[in-house]
Amino acid sequence: MPIPDSTRYARDAAEAIGARFEDLDRGEGYLFRISHGEKFLLGGGGNICAYPTNSATAFTISRDKQHTKAVIAAAGVPVIPGGLFFAHTRRIALRSPGHELADAHRFAAKIGYPVFAKPNHGSRGTFAEVVRDSDALDDYAKRLALDFESFLIEPVLSGDEHRIFVQDGRAMFHSTKSSPSLIGDGRSALSDLLSALNAAVSREGVSPLPAAVLAGRDPAEILPVGGRLALPGRRNLSAAGAVEHVSDQPPPTLARLAVTAVQALGLRIGAVDMFDLSTARDFSDPVVIEVNGNPGLRTLELAGRTDLIRAIWVSMLNACLGS
Ligand SMILES: Nc1ncnc2c1ncn2[C@@H]1O[C@H](COP(=O)(O)OP(=O)(O)O)[C@@H](O)[C@H]1O
Numbered sequence: 001m002p003i004p005d006s007t008r009y010a011r012d013a014a015e016a017i018g019a020r021f022e023d024l025d026r027g028e029g030y031l032f033r034i035s036h037g038e039k040f041l042l043g044g045g046g047n048i049c050a051y052p053t054n055s056a057t058a059f060t061i062s063r064d065k066q067h068t069k070a071v072i073a074a075a076g077v078p079v080i081p082g083g084l085f086f087a088h089t090r091r092i093a094l095r096s097p098g099h100e101l102a103d104a105h106r107f108a109a110k111i112g113y114p115v116f117a118k119p120n121h122g123s124r125g126t127f128a129e130v131v132r133d134s135d136a137l138d139d140y141a142k143r144l145a146l147d148f149e150s151f152l153i154e155p156v157l158s159g160d161e162h163r164i165f166v167q168d169g170r171a172m173f174h175s176t177k178s179s180p181s182l183i184g185d186g187r188s189a190l191s192d193l194l195s196a197l198n199a200a201v202s203r204e205g206v207s208p209l210p211a212a213v214l215a216g217r218d219p220a221e222i223l224p225v226g227g228r229l230a231l232p233g234r235r236n237l238s239a240a241g242a243v244e245h246v247s248d249q250p251p252p253t254l255a256r257l258a259v260t261a262v263q264a265l266g267l268r269i270g271a272v273d274m275f276d277l278s279t280a281r282d283f284s285d286p287v288v289i290e291v292n293g294n295p296g297l298r299t300l301e302l303a304g305r306t307d308l309i310r311a312i313w314v315s316m317l318n319a320c321l322g323s
């Protein structure tokens, strides 16, 4: 079993500064301790926030996409408009009216299908989907309810997608992602290519891309060898999206917005996902998709920038373990 990325990065940075790394999870890497002299910190993979400099309050607020939008919008950062709805009624007494599935139907009809839906506490692209009509919304809520309580409905936006990683008020790197795509082999039908892609997505623990990503195409169609069909919706790496570009020189307008958003949330480390909606694609019309308080760094690893991963982790370990 591979150990979590963040655990590998933590161990490498601990070695770099002469700190002691101990696995507390029988070698599986989901829980560890790093110590230096009298000082120590605990960390891990999975649901544990990998960045001990982020406060529990800031991190848990950032896990809630609706709360995140409220905080950063109040700081003047543009966010995607939308509504919060619940797939369950079990905590209905704790909220005001207007957030049930029937309200979701009214809201989606008002903003107009297709809409974009995603779990309010989601990550890695799981259940982030284009929903085409009201039957599809019922189906979405039913599937989502097994794993999540609530979801957001937003207009479907399209633009270049950017991520800026911020640490202690500095934009450390910028990356862009492209859509997942099916690549033809001259033999397999689109539906078979999608099943194969979804097998890989499921191995990551992420919900499969819905069959609706093939809307408008014949599922039996065979793409020529090397032919590429880009799929609409999420672009997360865990959902078969691909890294297009990585740079440690982020565009200044995006960097400023990301630093403002991360600081407004009280996070010391955060990654801000944005769409640039400008027609010229010149970064002049950014809107924040979400802020991640526990961002992965696999993008940097894939781009060969392990130096930057180490710099981020060493700086954080020094902040926690330094004298
Ligand atoms: N309103 C939207 N319109 C179109 N695509 C969206 C919208 N919101 C999110 N996405 C796509 O879905 C992906 C996942 O959404 P995001 O809010 O970042 O959730 P997660 O926490 O799962 O990464 C985004 O990276 C983006 O590609």
Ligand SMILES: [Mg+2]
Pocket: 124, 125, 236, 273, 290
């Ligand atoms: Mg995201």
